[in-house]
């Protein structure tokens with residue numbers, strides 16, 4: 029049984045491989061960002077440095093501000109290749125990613141980092157805008173242009189979430205398909221009414237890779253994972269959990285071959301580049317939402333997109349396909365967080381913690397490269413501190429030769445300060461000098477020749493195998509090795525010279541030779557079995573040890589957390605006691621205040637009752653007074669009436685006198701004189717006055733009766 033996954037054990041020893049000429053350098057590319065077109069751009073104004081390219085691999089950095097001694101500062105750097113600011117996205121992709129995709133199809137692994145200060149163009153290089161896509165979208169395009177016609181049966185493979193794949197039965201495949209269809213229907217329902225996202229404006233890369241390893245007789249499967257490392261915690265961007273206010277971080281584990289993987293990470297099979305980009309956009313959207321919820325910045329985290337290609341030879345019938353027949357290869361595309369220092373970014377509070385976490389993880393990356401370089405240059409074996417950050421722990425096996433490492437150093441010469449650029453360039457140059465063991469090519473994806481009998485046998489084998497039994501050990505046959513070997517029959521030597529005896533001797537010797545040959549093969553086979561068995565045992569042992577270490581670490585961390593929590597509980601208990609005391613005190617004060625309020629309320633009630641009584645007294649007095657006044661007025665009114673009547677009567681009298689006088693005046697004078705002696709008598713003064721009034725003369729004004737004004741007392 030062949031172990032066909034292209035994995036090289038880390039325990040083999042990177043130094044041995046390097047010593048045997050199996051090393052290859054970390055490739056570092058420098059990509060310069062063009063200045064912004066806008067002339068008012070602040071970045072251009074603040075420029076304190078400039079870059080001059082001397083050749084396709086060398087550049088010089090100048091400072092536009094003089095150093096203390098008055099000299100212009102300059103420093104010189106060399107890289108694997110320099111991509112000037114006029115290099116297009118498509119050209120950059122061809123230079124940086126096509127060789128890695130070629131490796132991927134050949135079953136080899138690789139990792140590509142973008143490193144640089146914030147705003148230097150890392151995300152532009154990785155993702156790019158829709159109209160000018162970067163490495164990730166183009167990689168998906170080109171991968172599917174190349175292997176799209178040879179995709180294997182959908183859902184045949186499923187990630188076991190432990191860095192491997194399970195082979196699904198027909199029933200599982202059907203179930204999975206139904207599950208996905210239901211999910212899609214749900215999504216469509218949710219999407220109904222919403223504006224569709226505009227993905228149709230994306231420019232597609234039509235490049236396709238052909239290489240000798242692209243075997244048309246193979247079936248290919250593409251899986252994707254997308255995670256971010258933020259504050260030294262790993263979060264799965266495909267996990268719905270990421271949208272929670274407190275998303276769960278994922279743990280790193282070593283698989284049974286010593287390769288680190290993210291436990292329980294969601295690995296999704298994709299069938300086209302559109303599907304992959306859709307997923308990627310969903311991940312980025314979730315990342316933005318999660319960071320908005322947590323009030324953090326997404327550019328302060330490292331993001332890792334992993335594309336995994338799984339292949340197997342079509343000659344292997346699906347029913348007898350096993351995990352060992354699968355060849356897996358991966359490209360990790362890593363967009364590192366900005367490498368600026370805390371002071372430069374003017375960070376405060378939570379941001380300082382973020383910045384120092386970023387700095388420390390980038391610092392550990394730098395230290396790993398530094399120590400690797402030192403170990404290689406001086407033949408020392410200093411321990412490389414991979415485990416000090418999640419980023420380096422995850423890529424540990426790459427430093428030991430699991431695959432090719434490339435780094436793109438992004439630089440914005442017109443905006444970033446001289447020292448910051450110098451820092452980044454120095455890191456790039458240091459990295460370039462590091463050698464990593466060359467990844468061993470995987471065995472070609474050609475299946476062992478099997479006839480129908482073999483296949484049938486294999487299926488019977490599969491049925492008989494206990495799932496938990498170590499497969500290789502069951503194949504070890506010690507009995508066969510100690511089976512009796514035909515001994516040399518010396519009696520046959522007696523007949524030497526006789527043709528027949530010679531023939532018998534020859535046959536006997538041939539049998540012995542054949543038997544020896546068969547035994548040799550058997551020994552080799554058994555040796556191989558034992559070797560692999562031991563290898564698996566060692567791997568198991570290593571992973572158990574690393575699990576144990578991890579658990580011990582976790583245990584220690586949890587004990588620390590428990591101690592911390594106990595201290596907090598004590599503090600909380602103390603403050604709770606204080607709180608109780610204060611509450612009791614306040615309750616007492618509250619009671620006193622309540623009784624005071626009650627007294628006051630009683631006083632208020634009494635005073636209200638008194639007032640009400642006063643009011644009633646007053647109203648009664650008022651009524652009496654009003655009655656008195658009414659009586660007084662009525663009396664006065666009566667007096668006036670009497671006076672008026674008197675006046676009226678006097679008036680009538682006067683009128684009568686006037687009438688009689690008028691009647692006297694109209695009769696003949698003599699007769700009247702004789703008949704009415706009054707007509708000649710002298711008139712009294714009142715008659716005189718009445719006469720005057722009647723003849724139109726104004727009488728002297730009469731005095732109004734002097735009535736004093738009445739005053740009312742209430």
Ligand SMILES: Nc1ncnc2c1ncn2[C@@H]1O[C@H](COP(=O)(O)OP(=O)(O)OP(=O)(O)O)[C@@H](O)[C@H]1O
Pocket residue numbers: 060061062113144145146147148149150151152153327365366438
């Ligand atoms: N090669 C380039 N050509 C044109 N524009 C570029 C290039 N590189 C970067 N830019 C522009 O520069 C700006 C900043 O780039 P980008 O967001 O990629 O920086 P970054 O290094 O990823 O920053 P951060 O660390 O904050 O994520 C963007 O507007 C981008 O469009």
